[in-house]
Amino acid sequence: MTRYRIPEMTRLHAKHDMIDKHTELPPLAEPRARLLHAFLSEQNSVREQSELYTLVVTLVQLGMDTHDLIDTETTKRSEADMRSRQLKVLAGDFFSARFYQLLANAGQIEMITKISNAVCEVNRLKVNLYTRMRSLRMTAEEYIKQAVQLRSELFQHFTGLLEGAAARVWPELLQGVSRCEVLLEELERSESMDKFEKSWAYWHVLQVGTEDERHRLASQSLASSELSALIQKYDIRALLTAKLWQAAESLKSAAAKLDSDKLAAELSAVADGMVGKLSGGMPALNETR
Template sequence: MTRYRIPEKTRLYARHDMIDKHTELPPLAEPRARMLYAFLSQQRSVKEQSELYTLVVTLVQLGMDTHDLIDTETTKRSEADMRSRQLKVLAGDFFSARFYQLLANAGQIEMITKISNAVCEVNRLKVNLYMRMRSLRMTTEEYFKQAVQLRSQLFEHFSGMLEGATARVWPELLEGVSRCEVALEELERSESMDKFEKSWAYWHVLQVGTEEDRHRLASQTLEIGDLPALLQKYDIRALLSAKLRQSAEALKSAAAKLDSEELTLDLSAIADGMVNKLSGAMPALNETR
């Protein structure tokens, strides 16, 4: 049996003294990576490359997520903030370089092209999303749907490497995992003043809130001390928690249709692991295959 090593190997290739010292990185796309590895490991044609493919996609996703953390405000910053911002730019590029290096060394030139094209599509979707945001007319459902699509896009093309019924159900399962991840991330964002703007909670209040609350958001006059009361007023945590649980149950139901009991169990564990994070519990996932 091969031990699942993607998180350790990703951190190994992403590690750099300057990055570790001066900036923080986003979390790994662990649920999507774990699902991808589980599926590729059962395909005879790509089984030997399952770890490599999952590793490079995880590195590419980490690079894009790191670039997304870059603050675009033009206000004066401290030296430490400037250094952190510069390191995020360089870190994202560094992770992308690792992806090219690993695939080139393995002679996987065609895969470089496929993933690069997927990255271009992700960036196109991001531009469209940002343009919609600027209009301040986005609904929560539109926002959530596009956030899920952004998370799924890089992993979607792997359906072409899967066989039979597994290939047909891959998009549905990928969307299910991505919906769970988005719900978890939006819970975190809703409780941070730095991340609240343009989050799901932000669009929800802008959509259903009182005229006064909508004005505070649109005019950017919301104070940090106002956030807890606003979240409680609109029941933000309960709504997102319910969305996470519903998405996890839908994912488990879709996984139950698979012919592979092993894949069904893996996906159920991934879903339960994300739900368990609502209470801070650690997921109990099977580490061997």
């Protein structure tokens, strides 16, 4: 298995002075990328392209995640906020252009089509999710399920490159890693009242809260202090932490059943890495700690 260099390579291809200076980028899809690289590296038919394929899909995911950060509010912004918003738009397009460039230079035209089709499917799923959110008829677990599908869809399209047992277990393991990622992000969102709306915590309180709490939540009439009180009242962080531990343990159990010791070790390391982030933050691409 070749040395894993995807984070360094992604930062190299995504680096731009204006982006670094004026806006913050989302974290890399590191667990999914690491899992994909490990699986592709075990396949004789695509081993030589494992690094390229993982790099380009990581750049595409970064581009989509960057676009998701764009604030759609119509309120007046400061000049700095406007510049940051504009650069998020340009950054997402810039990362997508890198993906096309890398694959075209390598003569991988078929892979450009495959990933482009996957991007279209991700966007379709996003529209469906946002439509359901607006109806306010979603349970907390349905929200997690939809979020997991969104995270795994782009990487799911590599199933056809895998053979034998790897092809059979890939969808389940990818879903498991994506679930851990979603739960970790939801834990981080529970620490910020600015990110409470439409989070797992939001849907959970909308299910189990009192009639008054549900009404005020739906009408967006709760102050930040009241939202914080709801987080504590319904033990949101403890519930999400328990879900993350359970998802990570399921991954490690699945890893122990893999035929490949290298894949098993890599999957276990991915699970441990996400659980390890419970005690610390997850830096964005152009953020140092």
